Amino acid sequence: MTSEITLFVNPTAGRGRGAHAAQPAASALRTAGFSVRTILGADAADGLRRAREAVESGTGALIAVGGDGMANLALQAVAGTRTPLGIVAVGTGNDFARALGLPVRDPAAAARTVAQALKEDQLRDIDLGRVDGTWFGTVLASGFDSRVNDRGNRMRLPAGRFKYDLAMVAELAAFRPLPYRITLDGGAVHEVEATLVAVGNGTSYGGGMKICAGADLTDGLFDITVVGDCSRSTLLRVFPRVYKGTHLEHPKVTVHRAARVELVAEEVTGYADGEPLGPLPLVAECVPGGVRVLGP
Structure with missing residues (x-):
């Protein structure tokens, strides 16, 4: 393991916490x-280019400093390589860091955890999701939750998470279930009226909402919450109830497990x-051991 490592920094994460955390x-x-x-x-494209160059040049690790968006960008550089990924989570949601058991919003503690993992070879390979060549670590969201994202992203004010709370209220006013066709592993087809469908490699999104509470990062399967x-x-x-994962007990909620899902x-x-992937239809594949990560 080379002693040279790379900090990949988003200066705007968490209203500037990324720059202060570096x-x-x-x-x-x-x-x-x-x-x-x-x-x-x-910008994101330039940052990704630089991160890929660091990986190709043999950096000992790529450490993403920011939130889930920055971790996602870092995944595009390290997925499918043997370069380990560490996270110094200082964003708004930090769901990927939580899934890995890493400290959040404490950059010094997170960096010490990463350093210890590097020194003690605390490396593990975890699964990733992939859609048309784009990798993801936590959850693919679609339906009501993605419409909240759409609306929130169009709003200039207020800043921070509050605008997504307002977006949720607005979407509730126009709320209606949508017809979905869900195909699992190229075989079983489910045609349903659904409020949302979430494809979980990890358990949570949105800063701790355990929408796919039973998901396992190492089982080679997605948990698909409908x-x-x-x-x-x-x-x-x-x-x-999504914050505790007990929504999965409700009769209107079903969970499927599959390595490939078409929505x-x-x-x-x-x-x-x-991060936006684009309009449905989309096909997501679970890639076992898609990335090597640093952590306890």
Whole structure:
């Protein structure tokens, strides 16, 4: 393992927490004896290009500093390679870091955890999802939740997570279940009226909402959570239970497991790790051992 590692920084994550986190993270890594190179990038495409160059040049690890969006961008650089990925999570949701058991919003502690993992070879291979060559680590969302994302992304004000709360209220007012066709492993076809369909490699999205609470990062399968044609009042009752994962017990919720899933629905955007993938139809494949990660 080379002692040179790369910090991949999003300066805008968490309203600027990404930029502030880079210094204590780098300091903790250097104290542990590592040579640290920091890359930013003028935009996502430029940052990804620089990250891929670091991986190709043989960096000992790529450490993403930011939120789930930054972790997702880093995945595009390291997936399918043997370069390990670490995360210094300082974003809004931080679901991927939580899935890996890493500290969140404490950059020095996260960097110390990464340094210890590098020194003690605490490396493990976990599954990833892939859609048309784009990798994801946590959840592919579609339906009501992705429409909330669509609306929130169009809103300029207010800033932060509050705009997504407002977007949720607005989407509830226009809420209606949608017809889906879900094909699992190229065989079983489910035609359902659904409020949302979530394809989970990891358990949670949105900062701890355990939409796919039973998902396992190492079993080679997705957990596919289907929330059926529930009414607006039922959705309001069931939704708070998602933070504990107990929504899976509701009769309107079903869970399937598959390594490949095709989702077909009209006027629905798919989001993975909170990032837009594009409109359905989409095919997601679970890739066993898609990335090597650092952590306890």
